[in-house]
Amino acid sequence: MxxxxxxxxxxxxxxxxxxxxxxxxxxxxxxxxxxxxxxxxxxxxxxxxxxxxxxxxxxxxxxxxxxxxxxxxxxxxxxxxxxxxxxxxxxxxxxxxxxLGRKPWLVRPRLAAVISVRGIKGERSMLASNSDGARADDMRASLVAAAEAIALPLVLPAMEQLSDIGLAAEGPVADDIRLGSLARSTGADLALSGALAWSDAALGWIADWRIAAGGVEQRWQVRGVGFDDAFRNGVQGAAKVLSGNGPPLGSLARSTGADLALSGALAWSDAALGWIADWRIAAGGVEQRWQVRGVGFDDAFRNGVQGAAKVLSGNGPP
CATH class of the missing domain: 3.10.28 (Endonuclease I-creI)
Structure with a gap:
């Protein structure tokens, strides 16, 4: 673009x-x-x-x-x-x-997406440009839409390209030699590796993602979501890493031994006569966002933690 x-x-x-x-x-x-x-x-x-x-x-x-x-x-x-x-x-x-402490990200690498899928009945497949598995067309369209939304160049390899280097539906691939070879064969610069698995317990898809760039490997996960949100999480996580804006949200939770991440942004506002706090948490396939305005930081943090507790305990939105 x-x-x-x-x-x-x-x-x-x-x-x-x-x-x-x-x-x-x-x-x-x-x-x-x-x-x-x-x-x-x-x-x-x-x-x-x-x-x-x-x-x-x-x-x-x-x-x-x-x-x-x-x-x-x-x-x-x-x-x-x-x-x-x-x-x-x-x-x-x-x-x-x-x-905002950010800068334009104008030079973008092209990604090859290497994605395995374990469906509702346990069937395994690779999502490729010409794969014909269950809901393959819908998943391809969803992945492309997620990439276009954040303007990240992305290509899906063909089944023949995956087969040529021995890639199968075995989870997120961590073999950088094979991934590098695949990326080059598709005209891409890097590979984004992902594994989607349906989970009845999580009430949705569990998606594990991996990308290696600049000598650093990043892994992250999202649980209990539809595949639209799973692909959005993968593509946005890759963009966040490659643009130099830090690790994906899911990787932070996993690296600390946590199950989920509560994300918040506090900003002082003279007009509001206090802090404005925006909070976000995703659980059980549902994202919740809420805000409190014109408070001290004690009340801002209390609002965030209590809101998360209300969501996670099943007592409704904040």
Missing amino acids: RASGLYTAETVTSGTAEPRRSIGFAACLRRVLVRVSGDPGLDANPLVRATDAAGLIARFSFRDRLAGIPIHDEQGSYDRPHDLTCVFDPGKVDALLER
Whole structure:
């Protein structure tokens, strides 16, 4: 993708007037910041969510998804779905990233995705560009969508390429010689290795991921999710590592001996007369996000821990 394309994002809005326009602008800004930096954590950053996105937009356009279809029943033009495209000013976006302690990630390696799948009935297969296993087409489309969302060049090898170097559905591959050979055969620079396994106990897929770059190996895991979220976790984790924004979230939990990670971002706000704390936890295939505003850090941390306890104990959202 050309660098200019990184600064463009799309979303769907219900109409074109306020406040839906501002909601769409904000969503596009978060997507652009994640794409340009390679850091998926910026989506929940409180400073990002407090930024006036309109001031960073160079131009925007709406497309009526129901163009040519007359308004019917009680539907008004205010709630007709529109595709909103926002093109952001690169200089302004880069300046915001600098304030956030990030920088543009403009030179991106091409990844070969080597993924094994153990399905609901225990059947094993490799996900390849021409594999025909259960839900292979859906999984390929999901993986491609996850990579495109963060603008990470990615290719799936063909079954013949996997077979040529003896790769089978055996879990996340840790043989860097074979992975390097496979990556080169597909025109890629590096290999992202993953293993998806269905788990009744986890109420979803368990995905283990591995990437080696710059002499450092990173492993991470997500549990109890749909395969859309599993692929998103793998691709976003790889982007976070390769862009220099730290290890994937799942790898931190595992390295400390923990089962899950509670993620939080605290930012002081003069306007809120205190701290703004944004929290996130994913458990049982469901992600929960919550926020508290205008508090001391004691209350901010209490809110985070109590919110996590409420989710994990099955007593509802925070």
